[in-house]
Amino acid sequence: MICACCRFVLGTQQDYGLITGNRGWKDPEEPHHRDCKSLTASVDAGCYICNRLWAALDMDARQDIRQLSAESTKRESTEETEPPLTSGFLTNGAQFAYPSAYILHVALDYSKASPVKKSPPKGFARAEILLLPQEFYASQHKVGSHSRSTRSDYTFLVAQRWISECLAEHSNCGAKPHLTTTAQWYPTRLLDTGPLEEESSGCRLTLPNITPVKGPYATLSHCWGVAKSFSLTTDNYTQLLQDIPLDTLPQLYQDAIEATRRLNLRYLWIDSLCIIQQGDKFVDWRKESADMNKIYSGSFVNISAADAPDANHPLFHGRNPDAFCSHTIDLPVDSKDTRFLVQDYGFWRTEVSNAVINTRAWVLQERLLSPRVLYFGQRQILWECQQKEDAEIYPEGLLIDLSRFPSRIKGFGNSLVGWRPRDHGQVSKYHYWCNIVKAYTRAKLTFPGDKLVALSAVAKTVRELLEDRYVAGMWRRYLERELLWTVVPNEAQARPSAYRAPSWSWAAVDGQITPAIMDPEAVEVLIEVQDLHLDYVTSDTTGLISAGWLRLWGVLKKVELLPDATLGIHGNIHRSLMMVVNDVPVSVRADSAMMEYQPHVYFDDSQEWASIQNHRPKLFCVPAGRRTGNDGSIYVLLLQLQDRKEGIFRRIGIARGWGKELRESLLVRNAKERTLPCVKYEEGRHLVQIV
Structure with missing residues (x-):
């Protein structure tokens, strides 16, 4: 769905064939949403463009806008003489190397999106929306049928397909022998979720150098946040070797264990549960941190909790497919209607590079060293390996170059594994x-x-x-x-x-x-x-x-x-x-x-x-x-x-x-x-x- 405010901005151009590419934010732009209540209404209704702008905001900004929307503060005004909360303008896509395409630039004024008691942050949040002529890009625009949760069977079928394709077809990612047979190296400790053919109600710590381990393991990338969560200490060490009931773990760890098993993996490595965090004066932490390169490069896949601020938040999310799947719209070009695909130009930057998980410094090495990364985001799952990037909404592969942004690490590839100068x-x-x-x-x-x-x-x-x-x-x-x-x-x-x-x-x-x-x-x-x-x-x-x-x-x-x-x-x-x-x-x-x-x-x-x-x-x-x-x-x-x-x-x-x-x-x-x-x-x- 595309809301009335977005259609208004798109409709201000009588003929798209006359649009040039030499505009900037200093030029006059069209009003979009006048206030926070209008924006949140469109986001909740599932407007694709408004949801892409919303996705570009950090968590604090979203909370502030929700608060202002709920309170209907006097600071907001619907008077047309007042500057709007969001605005936009159109340019020719040729400047972004998309001939025959157009760009809708949408900006949110942070000064109108902060409660009165806060000091308004400076600047703007921006989204660039690609308008691609369907006749040229239809073959690349195949959107799958999506479930209403990233926990669904459909989501895991997509993930399994990515893994199978990577193992079978990617020469840059070639499967190591230990990924399918007995591993040559394991971390000091792993979480054993139990035999895959049996129902699991818990897990336990296992020591591969004492108890033989067979098969690959996954790792979890997550934000620690400020909330205190369950961790390995010298006091609970012996107990965790015996049994860890699932209901004693924070929600994120429970979900990560479920995801591991649904990916047909038995073993999982989580830093807070596999490294002693308290009681030994950081002796174990110093020892294990020296092996991080082996831990992540030796894993089969890294499960990344893309938008969980701490372990008390879930890995899986409910979702509205209409809000994140791209749409089409008819626009006038050279005096005739032309159908365009509506795509977020900043898609990969928003969903991956700027995800909460990738703002954490520790995670950069986890992302670079892991041979494969499976992101569980708020809206969908996404994939990175040494050869390809994928997203759930694009089952046939990413549309054109939506993954190519300066914020991505280039040169070594997504992973350092296998790179040789x-x-x-x-x-x-x-x-x-x-x-x-x-x-x-x-x-x-x-x-x-x-x-x-x-x-x-x-x-x-x-x-x-x-x-x-x-x-x-x-x-x-x-x-x-x-x-x-x-x-x-x-x-x-x-x-x-x-x-x-x-x-x-x-x-x-x-x-x-x-x-x-x-x-x-x-x-x-x-x-x-x-x-x-x-x-x-x-x-x-x-x-x-x-x-x-x-x-x-x-x-x-x-x-x-x-x-x-x-x-x-x-x-x-x-x-x-x-x-x-x-x-x-x-x-x-x-x-x-x-x-x-x-x-x-x-x-x-x-x-x-x-x-x-x-x-x-x-x-x-x-x-x-x-x-x-x-x-x-x-x-x-x-x-x-x-x-x-x-x-x-x-x-x-x-x-x-x-x-x-x-x-x-x-x-x-x-x-x-x-x-x-x-x-x-x-x-x-x-x-x-x-x-």
Whole structure:
């Protein structure tokens, strides 16, 4: 079903043949839903377009809109002079590589979707709806008949078909011998759900090294959330080896056990039940976390609870098929009606990449290492393996390129299993690691101290493939380039109080990271790492770090960062600071209209600016890299002196600017530089130690 509000926006164009693709959100758009009550009514009625916008909202936003709808607050208005809650406009699909198609852009204004007592979040939620001419795409548009629950027999038949196809036809996913016979390696503990030919009313922990285990096992990816749930401890360990009644487990675990058995698997691995969580001072957790790469890569399938915020929520969901299955609509093109398929362009991003489960940092390695992932979402099940993505609503395969979004991890495929680089020295292989870091740092960690541990399993696998030394989230071969990472502006957070990594590693900070450009033809490095040292908490060199340093050669310069009195310090602090190097101002106005300076200054810590006000004489910088070409960017490491006598510094951020004039200003030499603090000064370069 497509509601009246959506039909109104679609009907504002008298002839779709006249639509161009050069519009943006600054252009006037058509009102869609005036208030929350109107939107929720369409969502509940099953409007496909409104449900796709709804699916793009996070859980808090949905709850807020429901609350406003129920309360009918005075803050909402149906007056046509008031800006609407949602609006939309149309563009030609050619800009998205869909000739003869059109795009309906729908946006929700968050400022009108928050209760009065809350501070309204800024920005908009958006959905892009593809309008595809049926005559061109009908062969790819085959929607199955769907049940009203993801627990149905139909849903599991679809899942079994995906598994069978993967095993039989996917050369990239080729079944390992142990998936169909006796496994060569098992985790320390598994949940045994009992013989498949018998009814099961419970499960128990089993120890494969003591009790022989035969056949494959599944794993469960889930969010822990804030709710306390059943877990393995030293106190209940003996009891769980005997029996675990199903009704003592939270709903998600009960459902996961049912799903495992309905997939014809007997064994299941759940982290909270197969790793001791309390009573042994984390000894077992440290041991088992070091084997995560084996646990997930050795599994048959990973069952992913896509939209469950914690274990008390179900794996299975009821659903209205009309609300998530695509529809058709007749629209005027060149003065005649043409039938279009209505599809969500952001389908995979909404259903998978932005699912609740994939906002959890630990899950990234589970997703990458597992040979197959079966997602149980609120609306349907979905599938990822090394060769294919599938969705329940598209039984013949995804429509065109609905799975291809930048947020997906590319290069290694959906799984790292079976990936082998042909040229170990080829820098492009390291781009894939950068994509992993970018996705990982977007996700959330319940315990900040897990920063390196939660990526350890992936690091172990990639280390074998790259044949390189892993260095606190980076790699030794191209470490000089990798040191030029940046915290995304306005994403920086306070540096964690507990030590995690040296300041030169992105693992030392919170917030989303933009990794450095790895291409040697694009960036010339101006620094050289002489040596480094890391102390680890355990023998695992991909895990917890207790201390570390590196020494690098470069040209050290004294630097000052000064606010422009005419601008003040505003939200874009990185664009409003003037840089003075060796007592010479080097900043230039990047754009007089925007009133901003470059180089832009990116602090690693959101509180760094306040902190360095009292340490201005201790600020230094090292030009570290430059893009090729006269107008290419230059990258400058920002350092704060820690020990003048020993030449020890810590990283506080990075500056980036562009243009020939700025580059020359930053690279010009000064006779006073030889007196600056360092470990050694030799042939015009400083050896500095960064901790």
